Amino acid sequence: MNVLHVIANPRPTETSVSKKMAFEFFAALMEKNPDILVNNVDLYQNKPPFVSSDAINYFWRPVIDSAYIPSKAEENAANFSNNNAQAVVDADVVVLTMPVWINSMPAILKAWLDQVMVPGKLFNMGPEGPVPTHHIQTVVLLVSSDQVYKEDDERDGLTPAIRAIFHYIGVEDIQIAWADGQDASRHFDSAERRDMAIEAAREIAEDIAELA
Ligand SMILES: Cc1cc2nc3c(=O)[nH]c(=O)nc-3n(C[C@H](O)[C@H](O)[C@H](O)COP(=O)(O)O)c2cc1C
Numbered sequence: 001m002n003v004l005h006v007i008a009n010p011r012p013t014e015t016s017v018s019k020k021m022a023f024e025f026f027a028a029l030m031e032k033n034p035d036i037l038v039n040n041v042d043l044y045q046n047k048p049p050f051v052s053s054d055a056i057n058y059f060w061r062p063v064i065d066s067a068y069i070p071s072k073a074e075e076n077a078a079n080f081s082n083n084n085a086q087a088v089v090d091a092d093v094v095v096l097t098m099p100v101w102i103n104s105m106p107a108i109l110k111a112w113l114d115q116v117m118v119p120g121k122l123f124n125m126g127p128e129g130p131v132p133t134h135h136i137q138t139v140v141l142l143v144s145s146d147q148v149y150k151e152d153d154e155r156d157g158l159t160p161a162i163r164a165i166f167h168y169i170g171v172e173d174i175q176i177a178w179a180d181g182q183d184a185s186r187h188f189d190s191a192e193r194r195d196m197a198i199e200a201a202r203e204i205a206e207d208i209a210e211l212a
Contacts (some may be wrong), residue, residue: 005039036209113196141177146183148180175208
């Protein structure tokens with residue numbers, strides 16, 4: 001089994017709750033099944049660019065014009081996508097580690113998703129819409145936030161977006177471990193909330209290890 005771990009958090013593990021959750025998740029995964037292959041991708045070490053007009057042509061013109069030949073500039077604009085999408089195509093499970101920022105995902109994660117979720121890589125465009133060409137079974141979200149709310153709350157703009165994005169390529173199984181209330185100055189039980197989320201992350205990892 002191939003697990004792609006995408007890290008969308010600029011903070012070091014010592015000060016990051018979501019990265020601590022990731023540490024525990026992968027410890028539990030490897031304890032259960034040391035044969036699982038993990039590919040760590042830190043977006044702050046390899047920053048995705050925002051999609052440009054040239055990149056849009058490169059990604060989407062072939063869908064409507066089979067004779068399209070990209071210009072050199074269009075090819076260059078697709079470099080990040082061409083160099084990074086294969087890691088997603090190879091994945092059975094994708095783990096996304098991130099904080100909540102402004103009720104949603106950090107922009108760097110959306111920029112990465114925009115680069116890799118393109119036709120010819122994770123899907124081909126058929127008459128009825130996208131036809132998946134990947135084999136991702138599950139997406140795991142390891143999330144940390146200051147306020148006390150999680151998925152299914154109307155303030156949550158993160159998990160609906162992730163669900164919609166992965167639904168587009170046919171992935172419906174989204175597992176979530178979310179440490180909310182992490183502002184210890186306002187929430188007396190932040191450590192307990194963190195530990196519960198770490199436990200949830202470890203349980204998800206154990207279930208995934210059994211699928212392999
Ligand atoms: C730019 C920015 C925006 C944030 N927006 C929110 C928010 O909308 N809701 C929330 O609960 N916390 C918000 N936070 C707080 C973080 O989600 C919180 O501190 C989280 O625990 C950070 O994760 P980490 O410890 O893994 O780095 C924000 C923090 C930053 C820096």
